Amino acid sequence: MTLPGDMDCDELVELITDYLEGKLAAFKRIRFEEHLAICPSCVEYLSQMKQTVKVLSSLRDAPPSREELAPLMAAFRGWKQQR
Amino acid sequence: MLDGEAAAAPAPEPSRAAAEEELVSALRRGEEAAFVELINRYQSVLKRVARIYVSSPAVVEEVVQETWLGVLQGIHRFEGRSSLKTWIFTILANRARTRGERESRSVPFSALVSEEASGSDAAVDPEQFRDAADQWPGHWRTPLRKWGSSPESQLLSAEAMSHLQKAIDALPQAQKLVVNLRDVKEWSAEEVCNVLHITETNQRVLLHRGRSKVRRALESYLKERSVK
Numbered sequence: 269m270t271l272p273g274d275m276d277c278d279e280l281v282e283l284i285t286d287y288l289e290g291k292l293a294a295f296k297r298i299r300f301e302e303h304l305a306i307c308p309s310c311v312e313y314l315s316q317m318k319q320t321v322k323v324l325s326s327l328r329d330a331p332p333s334r335e336e337l338a339p340l341m342a343a344f345r346g347w348k349q350q351r
Numbered sequence: 352m353l354d355g356e357a358a359a360a361p362a363p364e365p366s367r368a369a370a371e372e373e374l375v376s377a378l379r380r381g382e383e384a385a386f387v388e389l390i391n392r393y394q395s396v397l398k399r400v401a402r403i404y405v406s407s408p409a410v411v412e413e414v415v416q417e418t419w420l421g422v423l424q425g426i427h428r429f430e431g432r433s434s435l436k437t438w439i440f441t442i443l444a445n446r447a448r449t450r451g452e453r454e455s456r457s458v459p460f461s462a463l464v465s466e467e468a469s470g471s472d473a474a475v476d477p478e479q480f481r482d483a484a485d486q487w488p489g490h491w492r493t494p495l496r497k498w499g500s501s502p503e504s505q506l507l508s509a510e511a512m513s514h515l516q517k518a519i520d521a522l523p524q525a526q527k528l529v530v531n532l533r534d535v536k537e538w539s540a541e542e543v544c545n546v547l548h549i550t551e552t553n554q555r556v557l558l559h560r561g562r563s564k565v566r567r568a569l570e571s572y573l574k575e576r577s578v579k
Contacts, residue, residue: 276489278480282473285559289540309495313475316498320566323506323515324534329395336412340390340419341383347423348381 275303280310284317371435378426389422393436396536397443399528400546403460404447414450418443436538440546463525464549468556474563498573511572518568526561533558 275283280303286292287300304311377385397418401411421442429438481487505511519527519535528547532538533554538546544554 276480277491278475278477278489281475281563282559284474285555285562289555291555307490309491312495312497316495316566316570317562319498319506320562320569321534323511323569324519324530324562324565325537326507327512327515327519327535331391332394336394337387337390339416340386343416343420344383344386344423347420351381 275299277303277307277310277313280304280307281313284314287314288317288321368431368434372431375426375429375431375435378423386423389439390419393439396532397439399531400440400443401447403528403547404444404451410450414443414447417446421446434542436542437545444546460525460547461549463523464547464553464557467523467525467560468553472560474559475567496570496574498570505573505576506569511569514568514572515565518565521568522561522564526557526564529554529557530561530565534562 280300283292283296283300287297292300304314374385374388378389394415397415398411401414401418405411405414418439422439425442429435433441479492481490481492499505506515519530522530529543529549532543532546533540540551540554540558543549544551547554549557
């Protein structure tokens with residue numbers, strides 16, 4: 269049975285980022301955490317979102333190409349001489 | 352307005368501030384390595400952010416080059432009242448805005464932000480939840496499939512990384528930029544709001560929608576792999 273104050277899974281998944289950012293109002297955070305205590309799927313969902321964030325942080329851009337660097341380094345040398 | 356020294360910019364935290372001060376001094380002394388370090392750190396992000404203001408790739412390149420010239424010319428005046436990052440991106444914004452008046456995007460970034468942050472954009476396919484007629488409406492229809500005990504090693508493989516990159520590339524533009532800055536570059540929410548001129552709420556909504564889509568892409572990648 270669902271009590272009136274209970275949070276449903278479809279509401280929880282939309283509050284994950286607010287929760288992770290520490291932006292949930294106190295009463296909502298309590299309902300959020302109470303739901304987690306009884307719902308393994310939402311615990312798994314939260315864990316997947318955290319892993320997603322972690323994997324995203326491991327992405328790296330390719331370093332700038334030689335062609336891209338060349339004019340910048342030329343500008344740098346010009347600047348250095350002028351000082 | 353002078354380049355840099357944006358008002359009310361967030362002050363950098365102490366340890367990072369020390370490293371940044373060292374980088375600034377090295378650049379002032381004319382050390383090439385310091386300049387290369389800054390380029391490696393910010394070049395790709397500068398280009399992404401420049402696209403907020405101007406549309407043509409050639410103009411994006413020019414604006415970014417002009418920004419670096421501005422950094423070199425202004426580094427002696429940089430007082431550290433804002434973080435170096437904030438200062439560099441303020442220079443970019445000023446250069447880009449000047450160009451943007453002539454080369455403006457057909458759809459302004461602010462319009463993309465409101466569009467991508469409004470309406471409904473469910474984090475999870477609503478089909479995965481039980482409907483109103485069910486005894487447990489709004490709950491998972493079937494238990495969420497687990498990613499396993501060591502999904503991280505699977506997710507860090509080269510193949511997974513290319514999937515991840517594709518998932519990011521497929522995101523709507525404003526969501527993509529926010530996910531890139533917040534999660535890939537690990538900027539703070541405050542830095543992203545300041546540089547992109549978006550509200551904290553919109554920043555969070557864009558981040559949430561973008562991240563949720565990336566999670567779905569990783570989910571389907573792991574599912575495919577387990578079927579193989």
